[in-house]
Structure formats: structure tokens, C-alpha cells
Amino acid sequence: MFIAYGMKLSGNCYKLHLALEQLQLPYRWVEIDSMHGATRTPEYLALNANGKVPLLGIESGKYLPESNAILCYLAADSALLPNDRYERAQVLQWMFFEQYSHEPYIAVARMINAFLPADDSRRADLPRLRERGNQALAVMEQHLATRSYFVGERYSVADIALYAYTHCATDGGFDLASYPAIGQWLARVAAQPSHVLLGS
Amino acid sequence: MFIAYGMKLSGNCYKLHLALEQLQLPYRWVEIDSMHGATRTPEYLALNANGKVPLLGIESGKYLPESNAILCYLAADSALLPNDRYERAQVLQWMFFEQYSHEPYIAVARMINAFLPADDSRRADLPRLRERGNQALAVMEQHLATRSYFVGERYSVADIALYAYTHCATDGGFDLASYPAIGQWLARVAAQPSHVLLGS
Structure with missing residues (x-):
């Protein structure tokens, strides 16, 4: 039995939720409210x-x-991680x-835009975060224009890692309609067996 | 024969140089001056x-x-990457x-402090970069206080990855004398067979 310590609304934590469900592994979720200091307690710092x-x-x-x-x-040793040396490295x-x-721009823009007050001073960072986040999305769009998944034409943990914050990038003010290949890939990932929604 | 495209003064590129030498792999180094646009040419962008x-x-x-x-x-399949599932994950x-x-603070502080002109506006970022970089060094110091290497008491690619920008952190204005366990670990890494110096 695994214990998943995480915050359900975090994309980084959502990656675990997806993998645990799709690999059908036994686990217990322990909600840790990192937005309100729960990752800075002595008890938590002793674990991480x-x-x-x-x-x-x-x-x-x-x-x-x-x-x-x-x-x-x-x-x-599952289908979500290739055995081939080059594919695994990819x-x-x-x-x-x-x-x-990707994450330092797209996830951080989401955090500021969707979770901080309207007058928070960090909103001044949003234009720069969106510029760099769009650069990451452009790299993904170019790669996916000729592929179904990120590596080896099969769904893998690389797709889970990138899906987590890409599928909710609109929360940070990104316009995903500009990236049609990403849009088709998002739909393919969401159609995988045992897919679960962010925050569920 | 591998081809290593990199800039010799970059810590991220130094990681390859160390690994290629220590694994005694055949390679040719192609110097790419990323400080002066060589990673933004159409020819380079076609590769990455x-x-x-x-x-x-x-x-x-x-x-x-x-x-x-x-x-x-x-x-x-070398001694630099553990076979054990948990050690490999670590x-x-x-x-x-x-x-x-670590890198977004310690490497970026080095780049600004050591390579940009004295009047460059990015120097205003240095206090925040040093604060966050010292947080990373404190995490490493705590871990190394009871260990010889980062994982499994053996030299691995985790040590190479962290050595690259830690050993030259003073270039960014960090005081490594405050971190004695890191200092002892740096000496252990530098004493490994076939060690090469940054920039060599």
C-alpha cells in the first residue's frame, strides 16, 4: 500500500493520482495543503x-x-515506461x-492567475511567464505535429508529466486553441483507460 | 562515437564531459557558444x-x-546508475x-555574477537567487551530513549532476565554507578516477 502525500489541485500531485489509478496500484491519499504551510511543518520536513x-x-x-x-x-516494469534505452532516455x-x-512558467502562471487575489503584486510576473510558457507550448506543438504521444508512439509517463499542467493551462491565461496538435494529444490522453480528472 | 554539443564553461555541459570521460566512452566535442546565439540558429534548432x-x-x-x-x-548498465528500483528513483x-x-538559482547567479557586465540590470536578481540557492544548499548539507554520496553510498550520476554547479557556486557569490558536509563531498567527487575540470 503506497501513501500519496499531495494536494489534489496541484498538477504535480495529479501526476501521481493518474499513475496510481492507471497502474491500478493500492494507495491511500493524504491531503497536504501546501498553499497554507502544511509542507513547512517539522513533521513534514522530516519526511521531505x-x-x-x-x-x-x-x-x-x-x-x-x-x-x-x-x-x-x-x-x-510497466507499459508506461519503455524498456528501450533510447526511448527511456527520451x-x-x-x-x-x-x-x-514548462512547469516554472505554465504552473506558476496558473497559481498566480487562478489562486492569488486580484491585487497581488505577483500578477506583474504574468506577461513574462506567459511568454516563456508559450515558448514551451510551441516546442510541444512542433513535436506533436507528427506524433500521437511524446515518445515511441505509445502513452507513457512522459505524457502524464506534460498533461498535468498543459491540460489546465487556460487557468493561467494561455490560449490552447493556438495549438491544435496539443489539443488532439490532450484528447488522446484524456481517453486513456482509468483516466481521472484533476482535483477528483 | 558520440557527438557532444556543448559549451565548455556551462555546468550542464560539464556533466556530459565528466560522464563521457569517466565511462571511457568515445566522443567528439563540438563547442556551441550558447552565450552568443549559437543555439538559436536554424541548423541547431533542427537538432534541438x-x-x-x-x-x-x-x-x-x-x-x-x-x-x-x-x-x-x-x-x-554502468556502475554510475544503480539497478535497484528505489535507488534508481532516488x-x-x-x-x-x-x-x-538548485540550477535555476545557483547556475543563474553564476551566469549573472561571473559573465554579465557590472552594470547589467539582471544583477538586481542576485539577492533572491542567492536566498533560494542557499535553501537548496541547506537541503544538500543536511542530506550529506550522514552520507558520503547522494544515493546508496556510491558515486553515481546524481553526484555528477549536483557537482556541476555546486563546485563553482562561489562564482555566483555563494559561501561554500558554510556547508562543511558539501565541502567534504566535493572533495570525494573530485578524487574520482578520470575526473576532469570544468572548462578543460
């Missing part, structure tokens, strides 16, 4: 010194943070792209 | 649409970007930590 969600409890004393590392752990390539070139 | 270094040329038509995905690819955990919580 970096003070972030999600976190996977594997067994007594074994914990794993970092959403994309958790996806790779859960998907080991899955990681897109996961690192997600955490470095 | 995300316009970044490093990039690994594997064989005709096969390329792999993202420094940490390249490390995992190169280290497959290697990825620290690599995602590096790209999300």
Missing part, C-alpha cells in the same frame, strides 16, 4: 527536507519526493523539459 | 527545438537533449531537485 509535495510513502522509512521521479518509480528528456522549461 | 545545450548525438538522426537525461542514457529524485530547486 525540500518541503514540497508530492511525496510517495513506499514502506516504513522509505519515502520518495519529486513528481517525475515518483512516476518513473511507479511505472517501472521519456526522461521530456520530464526534465517539463520541470525546467 | 528547445534551443539549449547540451545535446548528445548518438547516431545518424538520433539526438538527445537535457543534461540529466543524457547522464542516465550514458550511464545505463538518483532521479536528486536530478529533478537539481534542475528545479
Whole structure:
């Protein structure tokens, strides 16, 4: 039985929710309200010194943070993680792209735009976040123009990682209608067996 | 024969240089001056649409970007990447930590402090970058206080990934003397066989 520590409305935590359901793994969800300090308590920092969600409890004393590392752990020896050396490296390539070139703009724009008060000073960051986020979406659009999924023409944890914040990018003020190949890929991902909705 | 496209002074590119030397793999280095637009040419963007270094040329038509995905690819089936499922996931955990919580602060502070003119407006970002970078160093210090290496008490690609920008953090104005466990770990990494210096 895994323990998934996360906040249901977070895209990074949603990745776990999707993988646990689609891999039909037994788990218990522990809601951690990272918007209100629950990741900064001494008890939580003892489990994850970096003070972030999600976190996977594997067994007594074994914990794993970092959403994309958790996806790779859960998907080991499953159809969601290719065995081929180059394909597996491409899955990681897109996961690192997600955490470095995509999430810091698209997820952060969503957080500011959808969750902070209308007069919050961080709204001044939105134009720059949207510019960089659109650069990431353009890279994805070009890649998906000739492909059904990110790697090897099969649904993998790379798709889960990128779906999490792309499918709700409109929350951050992004116009997904400008990216038709992304739109078709989002529909393919949402049609996978055992798909669950963000926040459910 | 691999082709390593990179800029020798970049820590992300240095990761490849270290791994290629330490794994004794045959390669040719192609210097790409990303500080002066060489990653934005049509020819380079055709190889890596995300316009970044490093990039690994594997064989005709096969390329792999993202420094940490390249490390995992190169280290497959070697002593630098553990076979155990949990240890391998922990290697990825620290690599995602590096790209999300470490590099955007410690590498960017170095770039601004060491490479931009004294009157560059981005110097105003340095206090915030140093605050966040020190948070990452504190997480590493706590982890290394009871360990020799990041995962499984063995040198791995997680150490290479974190060494790249940590060992030169003073370039960005960080005081490594405040982190004794990191200092001892840096010495252990530098003492590995076939270690090479940044920029060499």
C-alpha cells in the first residue's frame, strides 16, 4: 500500500493520482495543503527536507519526493515506461523539459492567475511567464505535429508529466486553441483507460 | 562515437564531459557558444527545438537533449546508475531537485555574477537567487551530513549532476565554507578516477 502525500489541485500531485489509478496500484491519499504551510511543518520536513509535495510513502522509512521521479518509480516494469534505452532516455528528456522549461512558467502562471487575489503584486510576473510558457507550448506543438504521444508512439509517463499542467493551462491565461496538435494529444490522453480528472 | 554539443564553461555541459570521460566512452566535442546565439540558429534548432545545450548525438538522426537525461542514457548498465528500483528513483529524485530547486538559482547567479557586465540590470536578481540557492544548499548539507554520496553510498550520476554547479557556486557569490558536509563531498567527487575540470 503506497501513501500519496499531495494536494489534489496541484498538477504535480495529479501526476501521481493518474499513475496510481492507471497502474491500478493500492494507495491511500493524504491531503497536504501546501498553499497554507502544511509542507513547512517539522513533521513534514522530516519526511521531505525540500518541503514540497508530492511525496510517495513506499514502506516504513522509505519515502520518495519529486513528481517525475515518483512516476518513473511507479511505472517501472510497466507499459508506461519503455524498456528501450533510447526511448527511456527520451521519456526522461521530456520530464526534465517539463520541470525546467514548462512547469516554472505554465504552473506558476496558473497559481498566480487562478489562486492569488486580484491585487497581488505577483500578477506583474504574468506577461513574462506567459511568454516563456508559450515558448514551451510551441516546442510541444512542433513535436506533436507528427506524433500521437511524446515518445515511441505509445502513452507513457512522459505524457502524464506534460498533461498535468498543459491540460489546465487556460487557468493561467494561455490560449490552447493556438495549438491544435496539443489539443488532439490532450484528447488522446484524456481517453486513456482509468483516466481521472484533476482535483477528483 | 558520440557527438557532444556543448559549451565548455556551462555546468550542464560539464556533466556530459565528466560522464563521457569517466565511462571511457568515445566522443567528439563540438563547442556551441550558447552565450552568443549559437543555439538559436536554424541548423541547431533542427537538432534541438528547445534551443539549449547540451545535446548528445548518438547516431545518424538520433539526438538527445537535457543534461540529466543524457547522464542516465550514458550511464545505463554502468556502475554510475544503480539497478535497484528505489535507488534508481532516488538518483532521479536528486536530478529533478537539481534542475528545479538548485540550477535555476545557483547556475543563474553564476551566469549573472561571473559573465554579465557590472552594470547589467539582471544583477538586481542576485539577492533572491542567492536566498533560494542557499535553501537548496541547506537541503544538500543536511542530506550529506550522514552520507558520503547522494544515493546508496556510491558515486553515481546524481553526484555528477549536483557537482556541476555546486563546485563553482562561489562564482555566483555563494559561501561554500558554510556547508562543511558539501565541502567534504566535493572533495570525494573530485578524487574520482578520470575526473576532469570544468572548462578543460
